[in-house]
Amino acid sequence: MKSSVIFLRVFLLSFIWLLFTSFFKSHHFKPISIEDNSEVLELNTDGLYYAEFYDYIFRGHFEELDVSRDDMQFLLIFGQYLRAYGGQCANSLPANKVEIMNQTCATEEVTTDGYGIEVSRICVEYVWVGSGLYAKPDLYDAKMEIEGKQRANGLGTMMKMITDPNSMGNSVDMAHKATGLKNDMSKIFKLNPCDSPGLKRFEENLKLFALNEPGIRMNEDSKYTTMKKSGGPTGNQNFGKLVDDLVYDQSQTWSFNRYTKGSISGVTTSSRDTQGRPMVLSANYNFSGFSGNSKGSVRITFKNGLPKCIYFYDFPQNCKTPNSSILSSYVEGKYAN
Incomplete structure (x- = not known):
């Protein structure tokens, strides 16, 4: 019974880990200038699962956020936003757009017992393939910066999750959050047109937060604050x-x-x-x-x-x-x- 619980825990954590992370080569990015906010902008987040997070990012009020740039939760939000934009706002992408890559298994190692029955199957070689979705290069570079940090901390983060006495509950909760985010991405571009000024400000601040730089702040408090x-x-x-x-x-x-x-x-x-x-x-x-x-x-x-x-x-x-x-x-x- 105990071994089955451990197996289920590791399985859930492995599944969530794949949702949150992938492994990209290191990229460089150019410094981003910060401008004073002098225009009236709006971002509609009504009914969204992560409404509060989106609004704080949009306003540049990073101090109000409950997540850090190093959290897997932030990486999931960032990555799913880029994919959703690439799928629903393809006509709004710049000419120098870059393809979002997926990591897939190229070679599996299969282990069998003395009777020839398969007992395990693991991937020993991965390759990168194009997803058919594209992203703005500056946003994609910023996301890969975060993925590099996750890669460096990956083993420690996984072990911490496995040894957490509430790891099963947290794993299920992360799966719930992934579903909530998926629902958000089906709605956000209906609430905010792809080329809307508010969405552009959200993206700029999303990038600044990822790069650990100060946000473009709005003076008005969020309604959530x-x-x-x-x-x-x-x-x-x-x-x-x-x-x-x-x-x-x-x-x-x-x-x-x-x-x-x-x-x-x-x-x-x-x-x-x-x-x-x-x-x-x-x-x-x-x-x-x-x-x-x-x-x-x-x-x-x-x-x-x-x-x-x-x-x-x-x-x-x-x-x-x-x-x-x-x-x-x-x-x-x-x-x-």
Whole structure:
């Protein structure tokens, strides 16, 4: 039993690692000049899984980000953005565009037992092949700079993930985030035209963040910064509806189970802050999966009156980040009774 758990853990981590990293040759890039922001720009992030991240990058407010340029999560976002742009905005690419390359296995090493039954299969030689997608060269160079850092730290990062006592929960969470990002990339260019000034500013700051350079800052705070400073609303709120929306949003990234929307029940508040706002909410919900219809439970912790972490019963130590758009609606009073 223990060996099967270890195998599953390594398998999940290996799968996530392939999602987050690939190995590129070293490239050089030119310094980027920073200009003062004197124009009104907008980036529409409504309903996106990583809405808060996109908005902070767009505004050049890097200090507000929860991820660093060295995180695999950032590499995944950067890489998937380039691929999505190459696929959906090909006509907006410059003449000197560069092809995004994929690493594929050229030679496998197969091991068999004394009966000729295959017991393992590993790749011993990789080759690079064109993906058919193209990217802006300066953005691609910046991404490869990050991939070089990931390559240098790869073994240490993998071992840290494997030895983490909550590695299974974190691995599943990364898979959820990858699904959420995929959904974002199917929407972001519908919300923001490929050649829009806001998207161009987002790309410039995305590149600056990757290269560890100061962003082109906007003076106005992000609505997410303002929201966190002001905190959550007081008074009677429809917490059943709030929990239902938060869980349903999370369920969009589930791989197997399907949440039964509207099934939230038994909502309880175990503690409140000095303003009467909840600090911890608990509730039950229904879902369908391999075993048919089942019941689950969820616990939501609050910070300054706002949902901070969502914990599901199957991974009770793994914090899921609430959707920023839902939090914004909560602050605006859309859940008030």
